[in-house]
Amino acid sequence: MPINERYEPLVLEKKWQERWEREGLFRAGRRPNAPKKYVLEMLPYPSGKMHMGHVRNYLLGDIYARYFAMKGFDVLHPLGWDSFGLPAENAAIKDGVHPAVRTRENIASFKHDVISLGLSYDWSRELNSCEPEYYRWNQWFFVKMLEKGLVYRRFSKVNWCTGCLTVIANEQVKDGTCERCDSPVQEREMPEWAFRITRYSQALLEGLDGLTAWPDRVTGMQRNWIGRSEGVEVDFPVENGSPVRVFTTRADTLFGCTYLVLAPDHAQVLSLTTAAQRPEVEGFVAEMAVLDHAQRFAEGTEKRGVFTGSCAVHPLTGAPIPIWIANFVISGYGTGAVMSVPAHDERDFAFARKYGLPIKPVVRPVDSAAPNSSELQAAFTAEGLLFDSGSYTGLPSAEGRRKITAELEAEGKGKATVTWRQRDWGFSRQRYWGTPIPILYCERCDPNREGIPVPEADLPVVLPEIDVQEVLTGKGQPPLAKVPSFVNTTCPKCGGAARREVETMDTFVDSAWYYARYLSPHLDTAPFEATAANRWLPIDIYVGGPEHAVMHLLYFRFWSRVMKELGLTPSDEPVTRLIAQGIVNGSDGRKMSKRWGNVISPASLVQKYGADTVRVYVAFAGPPERDFDWSDDQVEGAFRFLRRVWTLVAQHQPEIQGATYEGAWEGEALELRRATHKCIQRVTQSIERLSFNTAVAGVMELVNALYAAEKPSTQAEKAAMAEAVSALTLLLTPFAPHMADEIAEGYGQEVFTVSRAWPEFDPALVVDDVIPYAVQVNGKLRAEVRVATGAGEQEVRQAAEADERVKAYLTGKTVRKVVFVPKRLLNYVVG
């Protein structure tokens, strides 16, 4: 079938997308005896339209999935929908449409966009987190984790988002505002459900060392977030009261402690406050209490504090240590109290200066004398040598720290401790559109309102149908509380009246384990089959944005460990190799957004150029992990490239289709074959190391070479050209799969390209007969000589020294040394 002269992507792409789907070409499990690859992109929230970030995300995964399929792997490449969540609920409040309806529409539209890109998904495994079929397993895990003490109810300070009108997790607070809606976050005292993720802090931290194929920036962010810090808790005795316990990482500066500071909401504040100081302290505490986190810790906020009137006693020197409270001390970290060492801490220095508190240096730089406290201009925060520190004087900081800690421990005055920045994951949400928390409250069986888990047999607890106008008011009360048919139920223990929990789960629960559900998406006896988990886990390649580094990806790693402990999965870690894809900015370099009017819609681009052009452009624009700015001109370039391919293969088709040759290869035909095999080598290596942009460049080079070649006339040349076109088609498959199949079909191929084997290069054909050697004199390039491949140093030297320019640089000089690098260069070191 001759290839049409005109390249009409829209027509042919639709045709192939339909055929692929009809054939079930991307079903996982088609090669049960082959090694597996699990390629996954982060679960999308189905907003109505796909944006460029999605395109890049799915494309990076798709290139890999197709490549692995051609390499003979059994590939699992699924997609589903993170369909619970606030945007749908907020839209419902606004226009009265039920979130389920809106979500269904959005998924249909989004999926249409996804399909139009020709992505190789196994749609038989599509999952949707808002369906009971899925979220019942969230509930199942909840109950299992409750049994293991990994879920608990607490009454504590929570982060209340004033925009989303719900509690959010620590990870979801950025700069004191909500990461989703940017509204201020308040601290509120209320009950909530939490996952005991901190039980795994150490494991999650250590696990990072094994994640060698994760980007450093992501593991770095996680390390930072987990925030392990080693130090010591020290008790400062107080007369007529319990001691004040502080946490410090700098026990070596203990002798420099001149006062203590507590957080305003520290439990001991009132008992330590003397009558005389009471009005001032209470005023200060009240003032701090009304500030939200962002206000209290805004950048540049002045340090303020008040004296409680009480003193503690220094544990080693016995000196009186005044106790203050101050705005900058955080009650939730360490013990909520700090020992102030103004000489060696910037914050303490500023505070001491302001309130005229003593500053006592006890550590000096190794190479200078001990400073006088009055001449200290700033805190000396580095490590050094101790002085004025009793028997520890003269020790380096690290050793001093060890010995002081040992003494404190020996005397029962302190304890070496590890403190973490990470907190437990609070997942209660006071919203409707999420997984109901499967808990009942029965006044008879559960007088303390701790909650009774819904028995496994009664799961799922299904989200009730509601009257949207009536229930979703956006007033900040859990909407489910307004649905009596949901709330009122019977107690599984006593059979009496009980009430259901009305809060729902954070949607990060849905995305914490969905990758395992793809293994058995419709199983109704377990979240997934163990045999499938053994076959497919862990995920080989996971692609998504770095903005999930400390939310999703941390919960994900936590859940993976829990699943392993439940005996469900084989590995601690969920993902072997992570790609944190860069952002696609607008052509003006700003983030694509309606606000800047620089949004490029993928759907309209596909309409204009076809999916293959968009795919080639995005792959070619830059390395996956780097941001790039959109460029209309470069898209044109991608389209031009594909059309060049098209024209080339169409023109040559009549004379080369089916051409074979058995004799010896030489001349033009041999050169053509070399170009082909070098290209195969280059593209293969590029894809293996995730360098899709250079892989495309490699294919472009081959196309250029084929254009430059003479029109094939001999049988050998025709066969060589046929081989080139065949290789070109296959190499193009991950990037422009529709065109690849269309060309292959035109050339009489009956098998889909993605089902064919990735081409192998012939090692003999990637070496030339002649190698150009760079000839340097004293490291400067002076000539290039062409020498037969396999020539040794002597022959290369002969050729080099015959060169006029080289001769000129060598005459009259003594050659002191000659550096010979096989296949690359020759360097004369002369003097």
Next chain:
RNA sequence: GGGCGGAUGGCGGAAUUGGUAGACGCGCCAGACUUAGGAUCUGGUACCGCAAGGUGUGGGGGUUCGAUUCCCCCUCCGCCCACCA
């Protein structure tokens, strides 16, 4: 303040373990084919210089026969975290 990235032509970006800097694309210049070209094809294109030659990977040092690549110091940009004791 801490952590992690990054800086290469007019632009996006190449350069396996130190070995000919600038692949590939865009843009630009010239030519061919054309009634025409914003289509297509061919050639050119780091900078200075007529040339010989010289200079060049943010800046400064160092190691080396040789450094975009390794080491030290500095500047700027991006992201993340942040009064975390």
